[in-house]
Amino acid sequence: MPAFTRRSFLAAMGAASLTGALAACGGSDDTAATTPASEADIDKAMNTPTELTFWTWVPDIEQEVALFTKKYPAIKVKVVNAGQGTPHYTKLRTALQAGSGAPDVVQIEFQYIPTFTVIDALLDLRPYGASKLKDQFVDWTWAQVSGQNGEVWAIPQDTGPMGMLYRQDIFDQYGIGVPATWDEFAAAARTLHAANPDIYLTNFAANQAAAWHGLMWQAGAKPYVSNSKSDITIDVDGDVAKKIAKYWGGLATEGVIGVETDFTDAWYTALNNGKYATWLTAAWGPVFLSGSAKSTAGKWRAAPLPQWDSAKPSSGNWGGSTSAVIKSTKNPIAAAQFAQFLNSDPESAKMFATKQFLYPPTKALLTDPSFVDEPLDFYGGQAVNKVFADIGDTVNLSFQWPPFLDQVATDFTETVGKALTDKTDAVAALGQWQSRLTTFAKNQGFTVS
Structure with a gap:
């Protein structure tokens, strides 16, 4: 570029x-x-x-x-x-x-x-x-x-409001209920992988900045806020982001979720052979999956994302x-x-x-x-479609994007994404991401706060 x-x-x-x-x-x-x-x-x-x-x-x-x-x-x-x-x-x-x-x-x-x-x-x-x-x-x-x-x-x-596609047959086989909260999701991830080390509850692609932003959106984070063309507040390592990084970094370090690159031949094979029991995806995912994992037809179902606060259903967009x-x-x-x-x-x-x-x-x-x-x-x-239509009603209106998204995605992959892959401290990696973006924005002429 x-x-x-x-x-x-x-x-x-x-x-x-x-x-x-x-x-x-x-x-x-x-x-x-x-x-x-x-x-x-x-x-x-x-x-x-x-x-x-x-x-x-x-x-x-x-x-x-x-x-x-x-x-x-x-x-x-x-x-x-x-x-x-x-x-x-x-x-x-x-x-x-x-x-x-x-x-x-x-x-x-x-x-x-x-x-x-x-x-x-x-x-x-x-x-x-x-x-x-x-x-x-x-x-x-x-x-x-x-x-x-x-x-x-x-x-x-x-x-692309985000939801969860899951393998009903795998859930039934291992006695797993559809997780309504992220705590339940983490417990299910541990239970499933302990029961069958060849299966993971999900995969979080370490190169997938878009999904990460969708989950920040769901959690109520405001990583980028601008009031003019010349200023921007960058907060990719705030309390909400740290909660998400601690959660996913912890599951990756435990080895109970996958972190392989998505949309690759290996990833498609994994979806077809039952390596992953869920895909946290967006409203475009159901059609995509039906074409990419044909051998699993009839086995999948859709549900909202697990929630941080079940009393206040929310989702993000991808x-x-x-x-x-x-x-x-x-x-x-x-x-x-x-x-x-x-x-x-x-x-x-x-x-x-x-x-x-x-x-x-x-x-x-x-x-x-x-x-x-x-x-x-x-x-x-x-x-x-009805599941995702209902999910769409819970997407927050106020999420903003930065004016240098390519840099944001690159730096995410090289910091937080790398921490997930290497099973190192994802929370610490947020600070590296924050530092990189702040330096980049200032070099582009932005006033950063």
């Missing part, structure tokens, strides 16, 4: 000031950016021959795009798969720095929105009617795309993405209307859920019996 500093990137983007707000917690004083487009201007733009470029990694998304172009035949949409994960974001950064080649509309995961709003790369969609969509989306998903002063940086497309408009687009009205249509049009939104099996962020789908009550054979006929 190109080693762009925050200062050089801001300079390349023509940003002369660091005042204002940071990403999903920030604001803007740009009056022109909040002046509503008139209906006449919108009608004119949507009937003017235009070509939009859309970067996305969703397979066969041309089906949803076709719904838009059928309604607005003057608008053509060029769909480009620029990669997924790091390649996607690297190409976007490169195009933004070069000042050319960026798309009009781009798919961005929730956690990466601050990375691009901090450099003023995303268009505030309020002037194009986006605020009217707020009530259509689950509250916490809208909070993830919203700024402190009401900006709308993107439109939610799919989500994954999910949005459609954002790049500020440099020459067709802001058409681009904004496309981003909104793609994710709020009922037919398009349902197609994402039923064709690409993305977990929806819209309230309509999450209360639609045809979606939430559908029995899934892989899960013994359980209505798994």
